[in-house]
Amino acid sequence: MDRAERCRWSDLPPEILSMIGKRLHTRMDALRFRSVCSSFRSSIPPPRRDAPRFPLRIPCSWSDHSVFLHDSTVCILETPEKASGSGVPSPPRSRWLVKLQEWSLGDVQLLSLFSQRRITYLPRNFPKVIDSLEFRIVEICREFRIEYGTSVIVPGIRKVVVSPDCVWTGLDELEVYSVENEGRLGYWKYGDENWTYLDDQNGCSYDDIIVYEGKVCVVDQSGMVSLIDSSFRTLQKFSPPIHIGGIGHSNCKYLVVSGGDLYVVDREIDVYMDEFLVPHFKETFSFRVYRLDRRCGKWVDVGSLGDMAFFLGKHCSYAISVHELGGCNANCIYFMENTASPYSRDKVNVFSLEDGSTEPLDFPPLLLLLST
Template sequence: MDQAERCRWSDLPPEIVSMIGKRLHTRMDALRFRSVFSSFRSSIPSPRRDASRFPLRIPCSRSSHSVFLRGSTVCVLETPEKSSGSGVPSPPRSRWLVKLQESSLGDLQLLCPFSKRRVTYLPRNFPKVIDSLESRIVEICREFRIECATLGIALGVSKVVVSPDCVWTDLDKLEVYSIREQGRLGY
């Protein structure tokens, strides 16, 4: 392919850029997409700060307690290489498997990837600040659970599926399916 046949990303037609942007699922992907070119930024709206929408209160007629849907993201966090500039070899990048959960105030909590427990002890070389411009964050999967807010426990639900799980979905179009421990399907 010669230079005359190549097309620059910034020269893509607005319709195509908009189609690409509307297929992004996570808030982080939408923010990264918008940061590439001004034409990309103007092609899709900025995701709302409350785009993650979690914890989400679920109306429940059978329970007197408040029931919430909580979402978290399991991801790989890769720290940037630090160049020493003195000719000494720099330490290799560190990679961490972490689970992030956004609180109702918009703060992120760091959880153990294999449980629901908050991480209270961090290794010495874990970054104090996670800067998404410098660190690479790769989403592995999303996890959802239903729990009772007043009791702070899961409500006998073994699996939860949210459809569609997309940053652009309105709350009134969100569907939550669950499988209870007795094998019953909930909606």
């Protein structure tokens, strides 16, 4: 086809552009799509700030104070390549793994990758201003938290997810799920006066929760993974392959989505009992990783993550490709150790599935330079 006969992107029919735009799930992608040209901008409406609105006030049975649902975004931030007209080589592009929280419209704060600590000191080569039109921003995942009005995490809540998590989701469609520290599973839909809790006759205690292929998944302490709906009806169960820790060990399980597959990460922690028989957690002893084989509905013991690296955070867990992004070790799990004090510095270690070794990060785990 002659170049003159080729159709420009801006000349695509409005219905095609609209179909493409409606398949964008993140607010940033929708804004960047609309900034391409007038044809793109007119094909989809601007993403509403209140769809869903964050911070979102929700009822709370744990406190007399008002609590809110907040979100932040873990993403890859790629700096633009600046041209140099003086003959001096221009600085190369840099890729950073960061966690961003929109404090107010247009005002973004940086948070630690592994906790909610605000970053007040930035590396010298980190950009001072982030322009979404110049920077390439790739969303890895979103994390949600229930907080008091001053960014204080509500105690007793281990994990929160929102479904459906899409920029086009209206408030009347918003569903919030939570796992409390004692393992109770809760559900709240926008407009409900109170939370609903799963009345589990078997006394299951849940470790983690995630949204996988549009379905809410939970894993209990035995390793049983269940797909559930908003009525707490179990859609499907996947029997656990995961061993229970031996004497002096405790297990904690995480759900991670990587390459379209669902994984369970089994974290084994050393525990000792004090004179009052109260358990105290020490260092992480080991990890085991399992992948769900959807064809047979069974779990496969994974000896290697390939070129992937898993990140286990307090409020979300995710995977990134070292081959595509670089900057971290493949076939490794990045995680934060339990600390005795909430005011102590984040202690982040790296566990290698290849040799079973654990090494501390040699830099503050606030943000990660992936490549330059």
